[in-house]
Amino acid sequence: MLSFTRTLGARLSGITARYASTAANATKSTYNAPASITVPTQFKPQTRGQGLMQLISKEEMKRMGADGRSKLFDKSHPECLRPGDVILVETLNSMSTDKSSTFVGVLIAMDRRGLHSNFTVRNVILKVGVEMKYMLYSPLIKSIRIMKKGEGFRRAKLFYLRDNPGRAFRLEGLVKQDKANQASKAGKA
């Protein structure tokens, strides 16, 4: 029989903790997630001082950014990305394979939007300008590495590089150096 009937005295607030059964209450019915449902990393909702949408956005960022990619967009962190940096983005081709693709380029735009933070990387490949826009918290992004810190860029968005690239996209030397570094690292390890 349904025992959810609520008396006026016992207010069932919207925030009741119902978590997976522990050993202590093993006598209660257990829940086994079927194959079409995933159980993500669980957090305790911290509802004080922030609204609902902010709360769930932060939890999702914690979940998707467990590998520490949030620091790349945190201005107070020494390893923060800045427009003008030359970065290498490694993306998985799909979630079911380990094969990945790399894209090297100059970071020309960073948009801080919480969970939807994204950045644009530009390079000139075989005389064709190519821009790639990546969502920071996408699970398909394997790693983001800074190959060279940008110097002398005084704008937040470097869209002027589309018309006035200067020497900004001469990156072959950097790529070679990075490959050598990676090989030597692999050799040491």
Place this chain on the structure above:
Amino acid sequence: MASLLTSVRVGLRAGLKTECRSFVTAAAQPATQSKNSVRTGVIARKKGMTAMWDEWGTRIPVTVLQLEQCQVVQVLNEETHGYTALQIGSSDRSEKNVTKPMLGHFERAGVEPKRKLFEFHVTPDAILPVGTELVASHFVPGQFVDCSAPTMGKGFQGAMKRHGFGGQPASHGTSVTHRSLGSTGQRKDPGKVFKGKKMAGRMGGEQATVQSLKVMKIDNALNLIYVKGCVPGVDDQFVKVRDAVKKRGDKIAPADVLPLPFPTAEPELVKAMPRELVAKTGGSDPYVMKE
């Protein structure tokens, strides 16, 4: 059935005793769920939109709907009302903001005064006792739902925006009528403009139903339902959420989560669930070339 007929003493006004009555007798309520059974919907509040990534790495826009003290307020049955339905109420309200007739209505049910009341037609086997709280786990990740709500108001709008009319050319001599209706009828016969002629006027603020939205995630602690896609209306809007009418039987949800909780989720099972449950998109990896 004894628990269904438990009386709830209401302390709103001294000296008044009311009973929480279910109008359904044992004889009238069949025990089994059949393929024609229709269970109740819920009233949720649209909280906003966000995005999530599914198991294949595809980004999915979702609307967050929150159930706020969603309870059964009245049971309407065949004998007294001519049809079988549940009146669901959502969002508690303070007594001082509720009219006396409505206060009496809520006292009779033994629930806190509610902001919004909607009816959901159900089959007699899906009737719930008055006072039952509906929670997010009434829906299952992976199932399809219909969401109904008043659309965003757009104010007084012209025929081009309101009805998708084509307007007139931008140049070639058109004078001052680029976005107008054009003709509104014939000539001497019929000699009038028909009623219901599509013209400029107030747009929006009407009920719209978006069908077959997939439930991507359920949050048991905060009573949230994440549906894939858009839901009509503004944030904090009251939205009626029901099982999709166009997905009958086995199509409403993946096979391993069927049958859906009938008539609603069992409190013991909900307590055992983890806080958040996410639906899988299923199928094969869309980023892998098929042979």
